[in-house]
Amino acid sequence: MSENFIGWLSYVTGWAPAWSITTTMLVAAAIVAVIFHGVALKILTAVFSRRAIYVQTLLRRTCRLTRVITTFAACTLVLQAAPLSEEARSLWSSILVAVLFAIAGWIAISAVHIASDVYLARFRIDIxxxxxxxxxxxxxxxxxxxxxxxxxxxxxxxxxxxxxxxxxxxxxxxxxxxxxxxxxxxxxxxxxxxxxxxxxxxxxxxxxxxxxxxxxxxxxxxxxxxxxxxxxxxxxxxxxxxxxxxxxxxxxxxxxxxxxSIIGTVFLHADYTLPVEELRAYLSELVTEQPLWDGKVSVVQVTNATERTIEIRALVSARTSPEAWDLRCNVREKLVAWIRETHPGSLPQVRSSPAGYGRTHRDDAIGSVVAESAGDAD
CATH class of the missing domain: 2.30.30.60 (SH3 type barrels.)
Incomplete structure (x- = not known):
């Protein structure tokens, strides 16, 4: 049969160019390989349809790779019988070897991806x-x-x-x-x-x-x-x-x-008259009502004092950084509202003079203005 095939090739080569015959053979081999691969894949999928789900996943993820391998094998076999000169055969051999290295790299990358995905399947980062x-x-x-x-x-x-x-x-x-x-x-x-x-x-x-x-x-x-x-x-x-x-x-x-877990920081500025102990007690009550609080850290500290205000730092902890951000915003809003409602005089304010001196100086100034007005009237 091989002699008949070689004789047929010799006859065809006599009237058709070698490159066209080789191209036709490669196209036919690729078509046959793709059809064969599709049929084989359907059979294997049907065999493992009710069990071995990992095998089904493997078949699905390596579908393209196995199709390329099947096509490559078919083209390699066809090129052995193609009517090529020594120079053309050497070129095709180099191309096939290069494709073989590419397929080997593809196989290695697929193996790495599949192995890593199987390993990572046991870990969850959404908790x-x-x-x-x-x-x-x-x-x-x-x-x-x-x-x-x-x-x-x-x-x-x-x-x-x-x-x-x-x-x-x-x-x-x-x-x-x-x-x-x-x-x-x-x-x-x-x-x-x-x-x-x-x-x-x-x-x-x-x-x-x-x-x-x-x-x-x-x-x-x-x-x-x-x-x-x-x-x-x-x-x-x-x-x-x-x-x-x-x-x-x-x-x-x-x-x-x-x-x-992460600790969130809330900074406030208030007047010196603010009762810090009451604020600390209010924060302890406040965080117990916050579902974002993880129950670990709840602290109020005076971290700085300027000529006008004191700086208050509230520390609250949460399970994750997004929850810590929302918790900080909620705590800041509640603390500012508490100071405004219960101790409005402790909000930041500007003083021009000490309290006692300011009242005396202001009263004297008002009295002088009244006396001057009365003199002008007379």
Whole structure:
């Protein structure tokens, strides 16, 4: 049968160009491979329809990858029988090897993603006490992106090395040697810098997903950590995008480094006549009525005194940073209302002179004005 097939190819080659025959064979092989893959996928899905849900998930997530692998295998077999010259066959061999490296990289990336998703399925970050979950989620997500970048670079370098004309660029990706390597090294410096910073952040974890931070004077939460930058969701829904290397090279504030719980601060300014003990007792009653309070911290302190007012600091704790923000606003509003209603004279005010002296001087001034008016009338 093989002799008949080769004879048929020889006959066709006599009147049709080799490249058109090869193209037709590759297209036919790809169509057959896609059909075969679709049928096989349906059969496997039907077999595991009532059990092994993980197998169904695996089939669904690797559908495109397995289709490419099937097509690649079919085209490789067809090219073995294609009527090609030695030069064309060598070129196609290089292309197939490069595609093989690309498929291998795709397989590695898919394996990393599936393994990381399976590992992270046990952690939830949508609960109040989520410090342990945020720690693992941050580590896995950063390391996964680092692994993706590394795999892509290795696959790209290996693929370039299969072609003689660009082999030096593939070598430069693996080892920065020669002028081309230096150019690529300088061009890739920001990428490599952020790549190394990502590894450092994954290991040391100065920031984690959903941490409350203050960066460049903006307060917000860590929303996303990619392979090159960090997205911070600011309290007013803006997004601050910062390079990964920033968190290694610059100081910043992390409010939830050790725990998801956070202490909120409320500052007030009042007159010296304010009874602080009554305010402290009122705060103790107030926080018990606040569902956002976690029951741990409730403190009132006089932290400063100026020539006009005293500065009062109220500390209240909450389970998460968003709840702490809302709790601070509620407590501030209630404390100001309490001072205004129960001790209106203790609101901040300006005095021009001591109380006693002011009354005497004012009375004398009024008496002088009255006497002068009476004299003018006479």
């Amino acid at each position: 109040p006490d989520n410090l342990r979950a945020r720690k693992h989620v941050t580590q896995i997500r950063i390391l996964r992106r680092v692994a993706d970048t590394t795999i892509v670079l290795l696959a790209l370098g290996a693929g370039l090395m299969t072609f003689e004309s660009v082999r030096q660029y593939g070598i430069s990706i693996f080892a920065s040697a020669g002028a081309a390597g230096l150019v690529l090294g300088f061009a890739a410096r920001p990428v490599l810098e952020n790549l190394i910073a990502g590894i450092q952040i994954a290991v040391t974890q100065p920031i984690r997903i959903d941490d409350a931070v203050v960066v460049e004077g903006e307060w917000g939460w860590i929303e996303e950590i990619t392979g090159t930058y960090v997205v911070i969701r600011i309290w007013d829904w803006r997004r601050l995008v910062v390079p990964l290397s920033y968190f290694i090279q610059n100081p910043f504030t992390n409010w939830t480094r050790e725990s998801a």
